[in-house]
Amino acid sequence: MSIWEYANPKKFMAWTAPVLPVVFGGAALCLIVGLVWGFFFTPDDYRQGSTVKIIYLHVPAAFFAINAWIMMLVASLIWVIRRHHVSALAARAAAPVGLTMTLIALFTGAIWGQPMWGTYWAWDPRLTSFLILFLFYLGYIALWEAIEDPDTAADLTSVLCMVGSIFAILSRYAVNFWNQGLHQGASLSLDKEENVSNVFWQPLVICIVGFGLLFIGLVLLRTRTEIRVRRMRALEARARRA
C-alpha cells in the first residue's frame, strides 16, 4: 500500500468506503470510554477541583489543531511535488476541521480559565499563538473559496500553507518574546518521567486517540465529499457541452 496508489480517486473512494465506519466507530468508542472515565471515574484535583476534567477536551483538541495544520502542510507538499490530486483535496478538507479544533481548544480554555485564572482571556503566548493559528486557518480557507479554477486554487493554497507555516512558527516564538506566560507547560511529553498524574493520564490518552480517529474520519469524509463535488462539476460541464 502506498499513498501514490490513492492518487486515483476511484481507488481512494473504494478504499475509504469500508474504512470510514470503522474509523468513526473507533472514534466514538474511544471518546465515550475516555470521556466517561475521565468525567466520572477520576478524582478531583486537589487544587483545581472538578474543573481539571476539561483537560479531556482541551488537550486533544489543541493537539489536533496543530497537527491538522501539519497534515495540511504535508498534503500540500505532496500535491506540489507529485500532483497528487486527492492529497490537495485532503488538505482542503482538513482546514475546517483544524479550525474547529482550534475553536474548541480556545473555548474550553476560556471556560477553564474563568474559575482558575480569574479571566476568560489573557494575552499569554500559547493563547495568543492559537488565536493567530485561527487567523491562518481563516485565510487559508478563504483563499480556497475565492479561486474558481481547482488546480490554481490547490497550487496557491499550497504555497500559502508553506509560507504560512514558517510565519506561524515565527509568530509562536515572537509572542514568547513579547509576553511571559500564564499557561502551564506541556501536559504530555515523552522525555519527562511524569507529566500529569497517572489517574488523569490514562483516560487522556484514550481521548487523544479518539480525537485522532475522529479527525481522520472527518478528513476522509470531507475528502470524499470534495471528490464527489468534483465529479458532479465534471458531469455538469459534460452535460453543458453535449
Added chain:
Amino acid sequence: MIALLWRDLRLAMRAGGGFGLGLAFFLIVVVLVPLGVGPQTELLSRIAPGIFWIASLLAALLSLDRIFALDFDDGSLALLATSPLPLEGAALAKAIAHWITTGLPLTIVAPALGFLLALAPEAYKYLLMSLLLGTPALSMIGTFGAALTVGLRRGGLLLSLLVLPLYVPTLIYGAEAVRRGAQGLDASGALILLGVITAGCFAVLPFATAATLRINLR
C-alpha cells in the same frame, strides 16, 4: 531589474500621489487615535510605539493590491515573465519599489510625528531604526500576498486577511523594540530579531512570490 524599479517608481509618482497617499493615511491614523482614546499624555506615550507600528502596517496594506494588479490586467506581467530577467528578480524589484514609495517615507516622517503621541524622547532613535529595519519586510510579505490574490477580481479584502497574520512577527518585534527603547531597556535583541525577519523574508519570499505569479499566469 533596476530599469523595472525605476519604471515602477515613476508610475507611482505620476499616478497621483504614490508617495502621498500612504503618508496621508499614516498621518490620519496617528491623529485619529488620540481622538479615540482621549488626550491623556501618559496613556498616549505608553501606546505610541504600537500605534506607530499598526499605522505603518495599515499604510503598507493600503497600496499592496496595486503592486501587480495593473501589470496583470494590461499584460505587462506576462511580458515580465517571459523576459530574460527571472521572475524572482522582478518580484524583488516590485517589493523594493513598494518599500521606497510607502515604507521609506513613513520611516522618515514617523519620528516627526512622535510629539503628537507624546513619544518618550529616548524612543525616537529606536522608532527610526525599527521602522527602517522592519518596513522592508512588510513590503516583501505584502508583495507575496499581492501575488497570491492577483488573479481575483475582488481580492482586496482577502489580501488583508492573508497578509495581516503574516505581519505578526514583524509587528511584535518592531513595536517591542520601540517600547523597550522608550523605557530605557536594552532594545538590541528585538532589533536584531527584526533584522533577521527582514533578511529571511528577502531571502525566501521572492521565490514564493515568483512561484505564485507563475501559477497565476498559467
